[in-house]
Amino acid sequence: MALPLPTTPKTQFATPKRVRTIRTPLMLENSENFVVPTTPRSQLATPKFSKAVGSLVSTPECFNTVTIETPNNNAPVKRRSSKGVFDQVSNLTVAVRIRPMNAKELACVGSADVVKVKNQDLIIRSNPLGNSSMSLDHVFQYDHIFWSCDETKSLYASQKDIFATIGKPLLNSAFRGYNACLFAYGQTGSGKSFSMMGANTCEIADIDSEEFSGLTPRFCRELFERISNLKSDTTVSVEVSYFEIYNEKIHDLLASPNVINKLPLKVREHPEWGPYVVDLSVHTVKSYNELRNWLILGNKSRATAATTMNEKSSRSHSIFSIELSLTEGLDDSDTSRRSKVSLVDLAGSERLGSSHNSDEKIRQGVSINKSLLTLGKVISALADHKKNIFVPYRDSVLTWLLKESLGGNSLTCMLATITPANSNLDETLATLRYACQARSIVNRARINENPHDRLIRELKSEVQRLKALKQDYERHSLLNSSFTAMNISNNEELEELRNKLSQAEEKLLFAENNWKQRFMESTELQLKELAESEKRREELESKVRIMECADKSVDLSLYKTNFLEELEDVLTEEVTSESKFVEKISEWCYQNKLQCRISPSMITIVDSVNQKQTVLMTKDSKKLGNFQSVGEFLQSLTWTEIKNKFRKLSKNEVLSSLDQIYQALNNLQPSDSDNNLNLLFARVNKSLQAFEAALLHNINKNHCQKTVSFNL
Numbered sequence: 001m002a003l004p005l006p007t008t009p010k011t012q013f014a015t016p017k018r019v020r021t022i023r024t025p026l027m028l029e030n031s032e033n034f035v036v037p038t039t040p041r042s043q044l045a046t047p048k049f050s051k052a053v054g055s056l057v058s059t060p061e062c063f064n065t066v067t068i069e070t071p072n073n074n075a076p077v078k079r080r081s082s083k084g085v086f087d088q089v090s091n092l093t094v095a096v097r098i099r100p101m102n103a104k105e106l107a108c109v110g111s112a113d114v115v116k117v118k119n120q121d122l123i124i125r126s127n128p129l130g131n132s133s134m135s136l137d138h139v140f141q142y143d144h145i146f147w148s149c150d151e152t153k154s155l156y157a158s159q160k161d162i163f164a165t166i167g168k169p170l171l172n173s174a175f176r177g178y179n180a181c182l183f184a185y186g187q188t189g190s191g192k193s194f195s196m197m198g199a200n201t202c203e204i205a206d207i208d209s210e211e212f213s214g215l216t217p218r219f220c221r222e223l224f225e226r227i228s229n230l231k232s233d234t235t236v237s238v239e240v241s242y243f244e245i246y247n248e249k250i251h252d253l254l255a256s257p258n259v260i261n262k263l264p265l266k267v268r269e270h271p272e273w274g275p276y277v278v279d280l281s282v283h284t285v286k287s288y289n290e291l292r293n294w295l296i297l298g299n300k301s302r303a304t305a306a307t308t309m310n311e312k313s314s315r316s317h318s319i320f321s322i323e324l325s326l327t328e329g330l331d332d333s334d335t336s337r338r339s340k341v342s343l344v345d346l347a348g349s350e351r352l353g354s355s356h357n358s359d360e361k362i363r364q365g366v367s368i369n370k371s372l373l374t375l376g377k378v379i380s381a382l383a384d385h386k387k388n389i390f391v392p393y394r395d396s397v398l399t400w401l402l403k404e405s406l407g408g409n410s411l412t413c414m415l416a417t418i419t420p421a422n423s424n425l426d427e428t429l430a431t432l433r434y435a436c437q438a439r440s441i442v443n444r445a446r447i448n449e450n451p452h453d454r455l456i457r458e459l460k461s462e463v464q465r466l467k468a469l470k471q472d473y474e475r476h477s478l479l480n481s482s483f484t485a486m487n488i489s490n491n492e493e494l495e496e497l498r499n500k501l502s503q504a505e506e507k508l509l510f511a512e513n514n515w516k517q518r519f520m521e522s523t524e525l526q527l528k529e530l531a532e533s534e535k536r537r538e539e540l541e542s543k544v545r546i547m548e549c550a551d552k553s554v555d556l557s558l559y560k561t562n563f564l565e566e567l568e569d570v571l572t573e574e575v576t577s578e579s580k581f582v583e584k585i586s587e588w589c590y591q592n593k594l595q596c597r598i599s600p601s602m603i604t605i606v607d608s609v610n611q612k613q614t615v616l617m618t619k620d621s622k623k624l625g626n627f628q629s630v631g632e633f634l635q636s637l638t639w640t641e642i643k644n645k646f647r648k649l650s651k652n653e654v655l656s657s658l659d660q661i662y663q664a665l666n667n668l669q670p671s672d673s674d675n676n677l678n679l680l681f682a683r684v685n686k687s688l689q690a691f692e693a694a695l696l697h698n699i700n701k702n703h704c705q706k707t708v709s710f711n712l
């Protein structure tokens with residue numbers, strides 16, 4: 001689309017603040033191909049916006065105004081570092097894509113294409129005072145500018161070109177073990193989803209179409225192509241997850257249908273791996289087709305809402321993540337690397353006021369803006385490069401989750417999408433300035449690998465480097481063999497190099513041996529544990545076998561017991577002849593008022609009235625059968641006279657003795673706290689009382705002899 005021919009401004013005007021103004025001769029311009037300044041780049045650098053100078057410039061008739069909006073030259077330039085903590089320190093790669101004008105934009109009264117790409121410059125022409133006779137050109141520079149407005153022109157950048165320029169380098173990085181992130185930023189309808197996913201994100205044919213397929217499917221396709229070309233001893237694992245952030249809430253786009261739309265997921269931060277989504281479903285994929293199915297499923301689940309700008313405009317931020325793990329080698333010297341790739345399609349960045357939305361959409365817009373607003377704050381804090389500046393990553397879910405991708409352990413690319421229509425000029429300028437600022441962000445990426453692998457890899461590359469140097473020197477010294485003086489110095493350097501090389505080789509050998517040793521130790525330990533658990537498993541299995549066997553073939557009914565039956569048996573057990581004998585004797589004694597003392601083997605019968613006693617053995621029970629009655633049997637026994645050694649006690653004496661015992665017990669009463677002793681005393685007391693009662697009850701008084709006898 002041709003730019004309108006600018007006419008020379010007649011009056012002085014104020015250049016917008018924060019931009020440096022230079023003057024371009026108007027004579028050199030034409031409507032087709034206007035010319036941008038040929039000033040060397042270093043001179044064109046614009047100071048940072050925050051420190052930028054505003055100036056009032058009087059523009060002569062023959063000049064049009066050009067503002068250079070590229071970030072200042074003090075921003076860190078791309079650099080690599082093989083030493084130190086980080087493997088790669090580099091600025092965010094920023095690319096801009098311009099889509100063709102759509103029917104609606106073309107139909108606008110006075111519609112015009114205000115975007116022009118010239119060499120490395122992106123030029124936006126504006127009429128600051130709404131006056132078509134005055135124009136202001138904003139010149140921006142980025143790492144890549146993709147002009148996708150007319151495919152018949154050579155400048156045209158197709159989906160394939162875009163992937164080749166910004167997608168492939170990230171894929172290369174992922175295979176080397178770096179985290180990577182690609183995010184699309186721009187106003188609604190500017191082509192973010194088209195660039196990231198394709199024309200129609202829910203159809204296989206479109207996702208795979210050579211013409212329309214976007215960055216994400218191309219990335220995944222090439223990922224599996226490369227995997228298929230890897231060495232056969234490489235073990236690969238690919239896991240994918242897909243979620244959206246909608247109204248600051250996270251929804252899993254790949255969760256099973258019964259989980260979907262349930263409670264939003266939460267973000268947590270792991271000290272080593274950074275922020276992550278808790279309980280997000282992760283799916284292992286073995287082929288591109290499998291992965292594409294998940295991608296389409298996720299795209300279908302995305303929340304969409306119509307806006308005035310784009311019928312199916314997405315109001316959510318979506319993040320598709322791929323985790324790639326590679327282990328090379330099948331023996332003890334294998335090395336493994338892993339990387340996480342995040343492909344992010346942000347929601348439209350336009351200001352809320354520019355779309356006429358319902359309340360719900362305004363609410364969505366507020367949340368979307370919160371995330372994008374925080375993204376803006378994060379980008380400006382990171383672009384500032386001041387030490388200890390606070391970066392508000394945690395102020396929104398989006399920035400928290402993108403923390404590693406913005407100024408962290410990741411190689412990151414931002415794709416800013418814009419429309420060429422003059423009706424979107426403000427949004428376009430805002431997007432481009434945002435993108436400019438993002439260029440200053442410096443990421444510090446590390447290869448994600450185990451420390452041993454890292455050490456060995458670094459030493460190997462050092463050995464390679466030194467070997468190459470040594471060969472160079474040797475070749476060099478051969479060529480110059482005729483120059484003795486030079487030869488001497490070369491020899492010295494060669495010697496030094498040899499030393500360095502042998503030291504590095506020694507270190508490498510040591511590290512490899514050390515690693516092998518540790519590997520063997522841990523393998524041994526694992527084998528031991530395996531053997532232990534195998535043993536336990538066998539024991540358990542054998543127990544199970546025994547139980548199964550017992551269950552099948554042993555008749556346990558024989559061992560069944562019935563307690564009540566057994567008790568009954570005990571109670572009804574046949575009384576032995578001896579116990580019957582003891583029973584008969586004691587009964588007879590009781591009836592005839594004789595004392596009968598029973599012990600296990602003998603019975604002593606005392607006739608206290610006649611002062612006689614006899615002893616019979618229980619084992620003589622059979623003798624009872626020879627007599628008519630127990631009395632007869634007892635009379636047949638030998639009775640001996642009782643020799644009374646004890647003085648007979650009077651009742652009073654007995655009672656007073658008991659009183660004394662009670663008294664003593666009272667005096668000896670233990671303390672309240674000694675429960676066991678108290679219990680014992682209570683029992684003694686009770687026994688004494690029982691004894692006393694028994695005495696009184698069984699007393700026989702003999703008034704003639706003034707004696708009492710106790711029948712106990």
Ligand SMILES: Nc1ncnc2c1ncn2[C@@H]1O[C@H](COP(=O)(O)OP(=O)(O)OP(=O)(O)O)[C@@H](O)[C@H]1O
Binds near residue numbers: 148191
């Ligand atoms: N480079 C392009 N070439 C042709 N058509 C394009 C291009 N970029 C975008 N479009 C078309 O423009 C329309 C809007 O694009 P897209 O849906 O990608 O915008 P978006 O920025 O993702 O919007 P939203 O923020 O609402 O998601 C679509 O119909 C898409 O096909």
